[in-house]
Amino acid sequence: MGTNLVVLLAILTPMIGALVVYFASKAISETAGAFLTVVVSAVTAVLVISLYPTVMAEGFYWEVFSLLPAIPLVLAIDALGMHVGIIASVMWVFATLYSVEYMIPEHAKTRFNAFLLLSLGGMMGIVFTGNLFSLFFFFEFMAIVSYVLVVHEEDEKSLKAGFKYLFMGVVGGLILLLAIIATHEIAGTTDLTGRGLAALKESPNFVLIFWAFILGFAVKAGMFPVHVWLPDAHPVAPTPASALLSGVMIKAGAYGMIRTVYGIYGPGVLANFNTGHMLLILGVITMILGSGCAIMQKEIKRLLAFSSVAQIGYIVVGIALLSPTGLTGAVLHIFNHAITKGTLFMCAGAIIYKTGLRQLSDLKGIGKNMPVTMMCFTLAAISMVGLPPFAGFISKWTLAQGSLEAAELGVISSGAGLAMVGVFLLSSLLNAVYYGPIVIGAWFGADEHAAGHGHHAGPVNPPKGDENVDPTALMLLPMSILALGTLYFGLFPTYPLTMAETVAKFFFGL
Amino acid sequence: MAANAVMQVMAGPATAKVVETIAGPVTPDVSWMAYLPLLAVIVPWIGAVITALVARKVNETDNKIRHVLTCITAISAFVIVVLMQKPVVQGIEVGGQLYKGLELHLPLVLGKGITFGVAPIGLLIATVTSLIWALSSIYATSYMTIEHAPRRYFLFVILTLGANLGVLLSKDLFTLFLFFEMMAVLSLTLVVHNENGPAMAAGKVFNYMGTIGGLLLLGGMMILYSKTGTLDIAPMTDLIEATMPGALKYVVAALMILGFGSKAGIFYMHIWLPEAHPVAPTPASALLSGLMIKTGAYGILTTVCMLFAPDPHHAAHGMTTLNYIGYAVIWVGIGTMFFGVVNALLSTNCKRMLAYHSVSQMGYIVMGVGVAGYLGNEGAMGLAGSAYHMVNHALFKAGLFFSVGAVYFHTHELDMYKLGGMIRNMPFTAVACLVSVFGITAMPMFNGYASKTLLHHAIEEAYTHSAHFTASHQPDTLLLIAEAIFVLTAFGTFCSNAKMWSFVFIWKRPEKYKDVPPEPMSMRIAMGILSAVIIFVGLKPHFLINHYIGPALGSYGMDPASYAYSKIYYLGYMTSKIHLLYDPLTMEVLTKYNVGDFLGVGIATLGGGLYFILGYRFGWFHAAPPEWTSVKYQYTKFATKFIDTLSAVSIAVSDGVNKFYYDATAILNPISSISLGTSETVNNSYYAIAPKFIRFITGASSVTSEAVDGAYARAGDVVMKAAEGTTHFDRAIDRSYDRSGELVRGAAARTQAFDRSIDSSYERSGELVKKVAMETDRFDRHLDESYEKSGELVKRVAMETDRFDRQLDEAYEEAPKKSLTFWDKFLGRQEGGEFDIKSLGFDTLLMAIVLGVFLFVLIYYTHF
Structure with a gap:
């Protein structure tokens, strides 16, 4: 019962915390609310991490109550849920800590903080549920509350992007719901804790339901061809x-895909169908297309968003390889991409916060003014490109090994296995093509800031000369810890690698 | 750091044979070298x-x-x-065994572990x-x-x-x-x-x-x-x-x-x-x-x-x-x-x-x-x-x-x-x-x-x-x-x-x-x-x-x-x-x-x-x-072309997908126009029906109102008559009093005290009657007021109906304008922008998808 309570609290703390933060912000001050947000996130993270020993030892399953007849709300955690849950809750702590200072000049801080916590609750719910209906509930909940985060600025651009986000999220959710209902009809259960639902495999609509699942989750993950909302x-x-x-949040989609491919269908089943190959091809397209688009971007945050599309491609490929090492790589990359992209966005945000510069052409020489920020950016960018000894290298290596293993297992042809290695290398090269110039330009070359040439969304305050405009420790702390994390988890990847291997072993019954 | 130092034994070059033997226990001085x-x-x-x-x-x-x-x-x-030259090339002797080469394995680094070896x-x-x-x-x-x-x-x-x-x-x-x-x-x-x-x-x-x-x-x-x-x-x-x-x-x-x-x-x-x-x-x-x-x-x-x-x-x-x-x-x-x-x-x-x-x-x-x-x-x-x-x-x-x-x-x-x-x-x-x-x-x-x-x-x-x-x-x-x-x-x-x-x-x-x-x-x-x-x-x-x-x-x-x-x-x-x-x-x-x-x-x-x-x-x-012999030139040309092409294709595909979603609406033009047509028909029917309905309501109300008026009037007559009757009764009582007064006065002449008391009782009862009359009068006034009030009520109802009608009209007029602003806000359209089928955008697609979902369900159940 003790564990039950902790799990329940892990989901409810952020949700109740959201209310507390809301009223505390009104009653005391917005700053107090912001700090309270950090506290709530931290408490959630502690609760989640405290579950680790129990979950890894014996797992967790609890039917809370019945939502509808025969559809119970089930809370269940296995290694995969634990893995994503820890990533999410810890990343939230860093992000909320970062947001304390970042949000100072922004409006509607209370609303932002409250919805940030609600999203966390949704995320926790997604990864800690044990059947599809429960998952769907939290999935939609998160989609809707995170809409508020997207449209926070309330200007034309964000409303437009937010509408797109919401709309595609809703459509994706509907398609997902369809798949869930169909699964329930056929299999009589929507249990997610196993390794494939036997009844579903017999169904003639096998493929159709599979794609409905994948499409539903792909929207959230940002996989081609339903990625269009993400870069906006x-x-x-x-x-x-x-x-x-x-x-983190796009990983909810990736998490769902892993559950679909391995938890609902099972790798043995899919290997005999072309659907796995189709998913693999979509993954490859996502990977290359994301990078290809990123090269053409002129604004840093948009570039990072396209880079996320590319990285989701890695994860999808890892899932679709249907080999233990491939899945290990995918699960590992969920972790590595979270810390790496988190760092990159925080650094980009710090630059925008301090200088208002967002155009890449304006960021030349910024390293001289924001050395700590750009050092973090550099580390994370190297990790993204996938050079050793950074985290990105480990996942890239594992994924490439996975593709060759898939060829060995006969899932894909041996030529395709080699081609996949080529794709990974090409993707790394493309990453270097768009991260390299930012990093090199920031540290070396032009002394003068070219500010004012590009289009600026907000007020611009380019630094003069060598003046140091690094943000305060409150912002530097989360991003430097994460940046060092990319290095640490590259040098010593034992924790994420073991988690990923545990997940892969479970799903492949090894 | 858990480092596992191992010395490798290799035979000397004289025999030129590599013997891959990992030494067992590592002596301290050897591990220091490692x-x-x-x-x-x-x-x-x-x-x-x-x-x-x-x-x-x-x-x-x-x-x-x-x-x-x-x-x-x-x-x-x-x-x-x-x-390192000595342990690697010449080798060092530990416990009578010649160790050659240095090896150091750091098992945790990079997942696979890294190994130094000289x-x-x-x-x-x-x-x-x-x-x-x-x-x-x-x-x-x-x-x-x-x-x-x-x-x-x-x-x-x-x-x-x-x-x-x-x-x-x-x-x-x-x-x-x-x-x-x-x-x-x-x-x-x-x-x-x-x-x-x-x-x-x-x-x-x-x-x-x-x-x-x-x-x-x-x-x-x-x-x-x-x-x-x-x-x-x-x-x-x-x-x-x-x-x-x-x-x-x-x-x-x-x-x-x-x-x-x-x-x-x-x-x-x-x-x-x-x-x-x-x-x-x-x-x-x-x-x-x-x-x-x-x-x-x-x-x-x-x-x-x-x-x-x-x-x-x-x-x-x-x-x-x-x-x-x-x-x-x-x-x-x-x-x-x-x-x-x-x-x-x-x-x-x-x-x-x-x-x-x-x-x-x-x-x-x-x-x-x-x-x-x-x-x-x-x-x-x-x-x-x-x-x-x-x-x-x-x-x-x-x-x-x-x-x-x-x-x-x-x-x-x-x-x-x-x-x-x-x-x-x-x-x-x-x-x-x-x-x-x-x-x-x-x-x-x-x-x-x-x-x-x-x-x-x-x-x-x-x-x-x-x-x-x-x-x-x-x-x-x-x-x-x-x-x-x-x-x-x-x-x-x-x-x-x-x-x-x-x-x-x-x-x-x-x-x-x-x-x-x-x-x-x-x-x-x-x-x-x-x-x-x-x-x-x-x-x-x-x-x-x-x-x-x-x-x-x-x-x-x-x-x-x-x-x-x-x-x-x-x-x-x-x-x-x-x-x-x-x-x-x-x-x-x-x-x-x-x-x-x-x-x-x-x-x-x-x-x-x-x-x-x-x-x-x-x-x-x-x-x-000449320039074309330059390898760098060839590379640059190739690389530039490759990257440019790739990015251009990626952007084109991504934008294409995006545009496809928007343009998907074009395929659904019939549905949109039918929807639009239906919507307008319903709208028009509202226009057609609503005034009639309101007129009917108004008419019925006025008829009712008149009927009520009449009823009230009639009821008023009864009351009036009743009031008149009361007056009559009053007068009759007066008269009877008069008569009985005379009678009593005649009797009172005999008993004064009794007479006085009788007088006062008469007076009292007279007052009573007067009071009753006054009450009746007040009731009458009340009735009048209530008549007036109910008239106002009816009038007000009529007015409300009228206003509602006007509001309905206004709402109908405003309706298209208002929904445009709503979408404008979402789609970021300019004020007074043209309303064409392309700008229908996501709402239409939403409908399309929902329709698609229905189709999907249909197909699903026919197969099932």
Whole structure:
């Protein structure tokens, strides 16, 4: 019962916390509310982490009550849920801490903080539920509350992007619901804790339902061809929210895809169908297309958003490889991308917060003015490109090994296995093509700021000469910890790698 | 950190047999030694960071601290590397057991764990690397006074040292790759140090080629690891043959050779080298050109000669995998050396020329590796020659860069045609430069002679042995051409270097350089030590062969019984006796074995000299090749096109998908128009029905109202009548009172008291009646009021209805306007924007999708 309570609290703390934060902000001050947000996130993170020993030892399953007849609300945690849950709750702590200072000049801080926490609650719910109906409930909840984060600025651009986000989220949710209902009809259960629902495999509508699932989750994940909302929605949100949207929330989609492919269908089943290959191809397209678009971007946050599309491609490919190492790579990359993209967004946000510069052409020489910020950016960018000894390298290596393993297992042809290695390398090269110039330009070359040439969304305050405009420790702390994290989890990837391997072993029954 | 130090037992070179036995318990003193490779990497890093933290400013005190700390760090790295010689080459005896080689496994790092391990050739290059790094640091203490950002320079140059040593001290490819990439990233800061246009452009090329090379290497490693399950730098020919039948092993070899080759500067991967090396500050150029590219060459050597190592005891029959790879690598080397030297001849910038010579000299090294692979277990000559030449090239190339930099230090001029006569200002530099020039042109008694002799023998052996591999059992004539190109390159090397030296130091001195001061002391120290080493190696060429290269040959699968194997030692010995020409015995041996080599150098010198004279006379050195022959131009064109196309396609696809969603509405035009039509019809019907309905309601209301009025009126009559009746009754009572009063008065006349009381009772009852009447009156008024009120009510109802009607009308009128603003807000449309089908956007799509979902459900249930 003790564990039950902790799990329940892990979901409810942020939700109740949202109310507390709301009223505390009204009653005391917005600053107090902001700090309270951090506290609530931290409490959630502690609760989630405290579950780790129990969950890893014996798992967790609890039917709370019946939503409808025969559709219980089930809370269940396994290694995958634990993994994503820890990532999400810890990233939230960093993002909320970062947002304390970042949001000072912004309006409607109370609303922002409250909805940030509600999103956390939704995220926790998604990863801690044990059947599809419960998952769907939290999935939609998060989609709707995070809409408020996207449209926070309330200007034309963000409203437009927010509408797109909401709309696609709703449509994706409807399609997902359809798949869930169909699954329930056929299999009589929507249990997510297993390794494939036997009845579903017999159904003639096998493929159709599979794609309904994938499409529903792909919208959230930002996979091609339903990625179009992502590069609009992520950049317009305030940076802490961008970091979470891009770093964590799209992973809810990836999480759903893993559950679909491995938890509902099972790898053995899909290997015999072309659907797995189709998903693989979509993943590859997502990967290359995201990078290809990112190269052409002129605004930093939009570039980062497209980069997220590309990285989701890695994860989708890892899932679709249907090999233990491939899945390990995908699950590992969920972790690595979260900290890396989180860092990058926070650094970009710090630059925008201090100088108002967002055009890439304006960021030349910014390293001289914001050395700590740009150092964090550099570390994370190297991790993104995938050079050792950074976190990105480990996931890239694992994924490439996974594609060759898939060829060995006969899931894909051996030529395709080699081609996948080529795709990973090409993608790394493309990453270097768009991250390289930012980093090199920031540290070396032009001394003069080219500010004022590009289009600026807000007020611009370019630094003069060598003046140091790094933000205060409150903002530097979360991003430097995360940046060092990309290095640490590259040098010593034991924790995420073990988690990912545990997940893969579970789903492949090893 | 959980470090698991293991000493590996390897048999000595005498038996030339590798015994892979992991020692059991590790004795304390042995394990201390095992940490040396890690120290060699870590110490420079710690030293560099401490230096940067201690000396923050650019002033005299901080500069001094920085210089001292940097030199101490670099020298301690050198000491650490030198300490490794004994355990690695000679071995140390612990408990009666001979341990050879160092190995250190760090299991947690990078997931797979990394392994340091020291092999003799790697150690040899590491020794030279750390030596020259220390000299370069000493040199830089004065040179960097003319450059900006010394703090950054010294930080990154020493960080790079750690990474560079890591590459050479790795036991597996995974570890090697880690340091290889680190070095690439860290050394970028040295290339772009000047931060001007050329430096930034060179940095770009350097970065891209480094990344591409790293990725090619990574690709090869990924496949290799996936197939064989190991990345150990150890012979694994059998494993490779077993796990990768067919073309895959060639793919792996090609990827790895190209990957390493991009760093080594092999032909077609070299484009970054002549860009990046000249723009870096000179001490860094020396390191880039002399040492860092050696990691690439070392990698190629490792790939070809170690991973695909031949069976030491059985010469292969027919072409094996290794033969094919080796043959290809020979030609890569030949192409590189010739291409490099041609470009060097056409260069005017001294540093650029030296950079092209690096390309050319790397060609020699790569060719040697190729021969080693081609000849299998008889390729000891090629292997020894390339390993030796890696060391020698490092020495003389650093010397050349140092002397050119010393000239630049005061003159700020790198164009050799604009300099001259500097020997009068800086004789020390001139002599040091000449020593290095003799080294690179392979003059006897200077270091290049021994290695180039070995390499020349190697290519000759490749030619003579090629008969084993050809179908006709005749030697491969192509290899004879290769040998010719080898000699031709030697011409060019002599010509180009002689030209550079004479133009800079001898030719007529321009007026403005008359008062150029001599080189600073630190530069003299660096150049002096380097020259001394060059001459030492030149005079004692067998020193390195005996101490490093010879003992290593066995581990590369070279057959100790082969002719080449013993000849290397012999050649080493002979070349060392070259200064003893007067000795008749030596003379006799020389004539027998060495005269050819000696003559070879003579021919190269003469040919080079002739070429120099002719070239100078006819202006060949200023010929400019057309742009399309430039490899960089071809690359840039391809790369630009590729990236542009890819991005353009990506954007187009992404936008296309986006637009598709918007345009999807066009397909659903009928649905939208039907919806719109329906909506309007309903709207119109509302217009039609509503007024009627309201009129009906109003009419009914008024009728009701009148009816109620009538009813009230009637009811009023009744009440009035009742009231009248009451009055009547009242009057009747009055009358009866009157009557009874009279009656009573009559009676009262009799009883007064009774009468009075009766009177008052009458009065009272009269009042009562009056009160009743008054009440009635009030009720009547109330009734009137209520009549009025109910009238108002009806009126009000009518008015409300009217207003509601008006509001309805207004609402209908406003309805389209309002919904437009709503969508405007969401879709970000401009005020008063046109309302066309395209701007329907997502709402229509929503409908479409919902419809789609319905269809889906329909299909689903029909199938189910």
